[in-house]
Amino acid sequence: MNHSHLKAFHAVAMQGSFTKAAASLNLTQPTLSDHVRGLEDRYGVKLFKRHGRGVIVTAMGRALLEMTRKQHATEVEMEQLLSSSRGMLSGHLRIAADSPFLIMPLVKDFASQHPSIKVAIDFGNTQWVSQQLIEGHFDIGIMPEPSHHERLVSTPFRQDEIIFFVSTVHPWAKRRNVALREIEDQRLIIRETGSYTRSLFEQELRRQNIISQQVLEIGSSEGLREAVALGLGVGIIQAGELTLDQRIQPVNIRNTKLKVIEHLVCLKEAKLVPVIKAFIEKIIP
Known part of the structure; x- marks a missing residue:
């Protein structure tokens, strides 16, 4: 199985657009389209339907996306594990929170301990935070209720x-x-x-x-x-x-x-990713 083809599919499914996916992978759009088409042609499946300027993932595509999400999380975990052998965690941590007033002091403490980790934060209500985590746009969510979605795990902390x-x-x-x-x-x-x-x-x-x-x-x-x-x-x-x-x-x-009760929420398969694990352990020793 061609890894580049799977990576291209995952990017398009997550971004909902060939244009955005190509930019995120630093590829030309024709190259990205060829990768996705190659995957579809090899197995005789249809993974996307065109919808306006974007795409809709088919039933087969949704099933594959569940697998590529886990693969992506595993790759990130392996990369961060190998990077941590140098004695310092590095990478990116994306946080979705319901309010800036609770998360900022936590981020300040975490950043001072792990200066090589780049942190990005965005804000929205509880429904938005949960959806962003499920779709893989963020690594950690801070919200005032536990998530009951089967793919997420919640831990109360205050x-x-x-x-x-x-x-x-x-x-x-x-x-x-x-x-x-x-x-x-x-x-x-x-x-x-x-x-x-x-x-x-x-x-x-x-x-x-x-x-x-x-x-x-x-x-x-x-x-x-x-x-x-x-x-x-x-x-x-x-x-x-x-x-x-x-x-x-x-x-x-x-x-x-x-x-x-404020909860820290993340994907179940991402809980042991070194950067995510480090943040969880900082908040919940």
Whole structure:
């Protein structure tokens, strides 16, 4: 079996485009197309269907992709294992997280211990993080719930409480805590659908038959923070994410303990890749 053909197939399947895959492998598009065609012709199968400017993986292609994902992870593991013989880990670590406020201190500590590892980070809600890991675009995910997908493994590493936060000019800013039901008279500022913190909070509202009349939905944690700081309403946040900001004030929710357990998530087959293993062991000794 031609390794170059398999590598070309894997790149196209992961990128969803021959153009992007060719760029990622530093090949011309005709060369990449020849590799994929060679694989299809040799075994008499169809691995992709054209769809607009991209491609859709066929049923046979999806089955093969499951195998090439494992092969790719094994190759990365072997390369990093051999590199580690020089006494210093090197390579790349791609992290998908639901918030910058929790992951940045962890990355800072890890980078200081492993300066030869290049770290890339991107942010999105819980659903996005999980999907990015499954599709192989990232190595590690940080999110406030365990993943139940069969290809992922989750490890809890910290617990946090959901609280309100308001601008310093808001009437609640002078109070240490408020009852959850008081949110009925306020504009609630929340993240978009797919946010686990939002989902957990809304479940508690339904359990207590509380209806928030005014809701402002914000698509990022930074945007939510700015909206609250400008006095547009009351936000919800994990207590550990509330960094110092002279414009906002935390307010506890009385008689309601909404707990979020942050999890470190990765593909099962990637857990022993040296770079990924080193990061996991840094967070969870």
